[in-house]
Amino acid sequence: xxxxxxxxxxxSFILIFFWMGGEPANEKQIQIATVSPxxxxxxxVVYTYDGITAEWGLGPKIFPEFEKICDCKVKVVAKGDVGxxxxxxxxxxxAPKADIALGIDNTFREKAIELDLLEPYSGKLDGxxxxxxxxxxxxxxxxxxxxxxxxDSEKIREPPKNLEDxxxxxxxxxxxxxxxxxxxxxxxxxxWVASEYGEGTGRYLERLEPNLLTITPGWSEAYNLFLSGEAxxxxxxxxxxxxxxxxxxxxxxxAAIFEKMYRQIEYVSIVKGAKNxxxxxxxxxxxxxxxxxxxxxxxxxxxxxRKATKLPEEFKNLENPDAYPEIQNGNSYEAVWEKVFSN
Numbered sequence: 001x002x003x004x005x006x007x008x009x010x011x012s013f014i015l016i017f018f019w020m021g022g023e024p025a026n027e028k029q030i031q032i033a034t035v036s037p038x039x040x041x042x043x044x045v046v047y048t049y050d051g052i053t054a055e056w057g058l059g060p061k062i063f064p065e066f067e068k069i070c071d072c073k074v075k076v077v078a079k080g081d082v083g084x085x086x087x088x089x090x091x092x093x094x095a096p097k098a099d100i101a102l103g104i105d106n107t108f109r110e111k112a113i114e115l116d117l118l119e120p121y122s123g124k125l126d127g128x129x130x131x132x133x134x135x136x137x138x139x140x141x142x143x144x145x146x147x148x149x150x151x152d153s154e155k156i157r158e159p160p161k162n163l164e165d166x167x168x169x170x171x172x173x174x175x176x177x178x179x180x181x182x183x184x185x186x187x188x189x190x191x192w193v194a195s196e197y198g199e200g201t202g203r204y205l206e207r208l209e210p211n212l213l214t215i216t217p218g219w220s221e222a223y224n225l226f227l228s229g230e231a232x233x234x235x236x237x238x239x240x241x242x243x244x245x246x247x248x249x250x251x252x253x254x255a256a257i258f259e260k261m262y263r264q265i266e267y268v269s270i271v272k273g274a275k276n277x278x279x280x281x282x283x284x285x286x287x288x289x290x291x292x293x294x295x296x297x298x299x300x301x302x303x304x305x306r307k308a309t310k311l312p313e314e315f316k317n318l319e320n321p322d323a324y325p326e327i328q329n330g331n332s333y334e335a336v337w338e339k340v341f342s343n
Contacts, residue, residue, distance in 0.1 A: 058299035081218030
C-alpha cells in the first residue's frame with residue numbers, strides 16, 4: 001500500500017511540473033552548457049605585475065577604457081613581479097588561463113622564448129620609437145625606461161656617480177634592490193652589472209653585498225621600504241622622481257644618473273593558446289594606440305613607446321644617459337647572482 005502511495009505522489013509531481021511549463025533537468029543543463037562558453041569568450045584575462053594594478057598605476061586608467069571599446073570584461077590577475085608571471089604561465093602552459101601577459105621585459109624575453117609561452121601579434125606596428133621593436137611580434141613594446149638608483153636627498157648628500165661608487169663603505173646597509181630571479185628591475189640591474197663588469201660580475205656583487213640592506217622579490221616591496229625610511233637608496237627608475245614632483249610637489253627624491261645605464265623595455269604579449277585570441281589581439285593593439293600611450297607617463301611613470309606622445313613637463317627636465325646595448329645570453333648570469341645571494 002505504501003509503495004502505491006509513493007508511486008502516485010511521484011506521478012502527481014511529474015504531471016504538475018509539466019502542467020506548469022517545466023522542462024526536464026537534463027535539458028536545462030544542456031542550455032546552461034551552451035551559454036557558458038559565450039560568457040567566457042567575452043572576458044579577457046590579463047596577467048601583470050603589482051605596480052600596474054595599484055590605485056595610482058596604469059591599470060585603473062586603461063582597463064576600464066578597453067572594456068568600453070571591446071564591450072567585454074577584463075579580469076586582471078596581479079602576480080607580484082615578472083618572474084611570478086612567467087612561472088604561472090609555464091605552470092599553465094598545457095591549458096592557459098591567461099590571454100595577455102602585460103609587463104614581460106627585455107631581460108625575461110630570452111626565457112619566455114625558451115619556454116615557448118607566447119604567440120605573435122598580427123596587427124600593425126607603425127609609429128613606434130626606433131629601437132624598441134625588432135620584428136618578433138611576440139613582444140610588442142608599450143613602454144620603456146632607464147633603471148636608476150633613486151635616493152633621498154635629505155639623507156644622501158653625495159650620491160653615487162657610477163656602479164663602483166655603490167660599493168663604497170659610506171653606503172653600508174643603505175641600499176635596497178630587487179631579486180634578479182623574480183623581479184624585472186632586479187634582472188635589469190644584473191644585466192647592467194654584467195654589461196659593465198663581464199666576467200667580473202660575481203666579484204662586483206660580492207663587494208656590493210655588504211651595502212645592501214635587503215633584496216626584495218619585487219619593485220613594489222623595495223620602493224615601499226624606501227619610502228618608509230628603511231634605507232635612503234633604492235633600485236628604481238630615472239623617471240621615479242617625476243612621480244613625487246607631480247603628486248607630492250617635492251624634489252626630495254632624485255635619481256643618480258650614471259654615464260651609461262641599462263634600458264628596460266616592457267611588452268604586451270599574447271599568451272600561446274589563449275582562449276580569447278581575438279580579444280587579446282585587440283588589447284595588444286590598444287596598448288600601442290594613442291589613447292593608451294597617453295596614459296603611460298602618468299600611469300606607469302615610464303616613457304611611452306609611441307612616437308610623438310606628449311610628455312609632462314617634469315619628464316622633459318629629466319636627464320637621460322647613454323644606454324648599454326642589449327646583452328646576449330644574459331640568463332647565464334643568473335647562476336652568478338644565485339651563487340652570491342643564495343644564503
